[in-house]
Structure formats: C-alpha cells, structure tokens
Amino acid sequence: MAKLLMFLTFVILSFAFTCTAKVYTVGDSSGWDISTDLDSWDNDKRFVVGDVLLFQYSSTHTVDEVRREDYQGCNTTNVLQSSSNGNTSVALTAPGDRYFVCGNKLHCLGGMKLHVIVESDQAAASPASAPQTESGGAFPTPSSKSNNPSAANSAMSIHAGPEYLFLAFMGFMATLSWVVWI
Numbered sequence: 053m054a055k056l057l058m059f060l061t062f063v064i065l066s067f068a069f070t071c072t073a074k075v076y077t078v079g080d081s082s083g084w085d086i087s088t089d090l091d092s093w094d095n096d097k098r099f100v101v102g103d104v105l106l107f108q109y110s111s112t113h114t115v116d117e118v119r120r121e122d123y124q125g126c127n128t129t130n131v132l133q134s135s136s137n138g139n140t141s142v143a144l145t146a147p148g149d150r151y152f153v154c155g156n157k158l159h160c161l162g163g164m165k166l167h168v169i170v171e172s173d174q175a176a177a178s179p180a181s182a183p184q185t186e187s188g189g190a191f192p193t194p195s196s197k198s199n200n201p202s203a204a205n206s207a208m209s210i211h212a213g214p215e216y217l218f219l220a221f222m223g224f225m226a227t228l229s230w231v232v233w234i
C-alpha cells in the first residue's frame with residue numbers, strides 16, 4: 053500500500069508539474085509567417101512562466117528577439133537572440149514582456165512580429181488540482197500491473213493531449229519504476 057501511495061504521489065506530482073507548462077505554436081497551423089494574423093493570435097491566450105513558444109517557419113524567415121523600442125520600429129540590427137532553423141522553441145522563463153520579429157525588416161513591417169506578456173505562474177497552480185484528482189482515479193489498480201505501462205500512457209495522453217510528450221514519458225517512467233519496485 054505504501055508503494056502504491058508513493059507511486060501515485062509521484063505521478064500526481066509529475067502531472068502537476070507538467071500541467072502548468074504549455075507549448076504554444078505561434079500562429080497555430082499557419083505558423084510564423086507573413087500571412088499569419090499574429091496580431092490577433094495571442095488575444096485569447098495567457099502566457100505564464102514555464103510555457104514555451106514554438107515558432108515554425110520557412111527558410112525565408114528568422115525569429116529575432118528584440119527590445120521594445122526595436123520591436124516598434126522593426127529594427128533588426130540589435131537583436132537579443134536570433135534563430136533561423138525553422139523550428140525554434142523559446143522558453144518563457146521569467147515574467148515580463150517578450151518581443152519577437154522576423155529578421156527580414158519588410159516582413160516585420162508587414163506584421164510579422166509578436167509581443168507576449170508573460171505572467172508569473174502562481175495563478176496557474178490552482179487549476180492543476182482538477183487534473184490531479186482525475187488522474188488518481190483513472191489509474192489502474194495493482195492487480196493489473198502487467199498492463200500498466202500501456203494503460204497509463206494511453207490514459208494520460210488522452211487526458212492531456214499530444215503536446216504533453218514529457219508527461220507521457222514521466223508517466224511511463226513512473227510506471228516502470230513501480231513495476232521494478234514490486
């Protein structure tokens with residue numbers, strides 16, 4: 053029983069940890085592109101510390117992080133960091149404003165720019181309590197331990213969506229460590 057409790061605690065903790073972090077694909081399926089309405093893309097989104105912005109774009113574009121004054125004028129001669137690999141992840145590690153532009157100034161002037169406001173993650177801690185109780189109830193009992201790895205993974209991926217690969221991995225590792233333990 054103690055082992056089961058420790059196992060469930062581990063799973064719940066990994067759930068709580070990963071549920072607070074989201075990966076946002078900038079522009080959704082349109083990606084980081086001159087044709088994407090980036091100005092309205094983040095209207096319904098709330099970014100918190102721990103979230104990740106994923107920029108997906110063709111080789112004609114770059115992702116340049118700039119300061120506020122350079123963002124406004126599309127000045128790309130003084131970038132904080134730049135990426136051009138077509139698939140750029142930017143971790144939002146601190147609260148505050150982040151400014152991104154395409155390194156092609158004409159694209160930036162055409163609207164290919166993004167300003168996000170990152171909030172501290174304290175407010176996001178309370179909604180995580182709902183998935184916790186669900187995940188505890190959804191877990192298989194010890195008697196079905198031979199099926200645990202696949203059952204745990206499918207239950208978790210259905211619950212959390214495909215972007216939570218890390219979550220699935222944690223669940224799998226937790227199940228694995230529990231099976232080895234027994």
Ligand SMILES: [Cu+2]
Pocket residue numbers: 086112113114154155156159160164
């Ligand atoms: Cu561009």
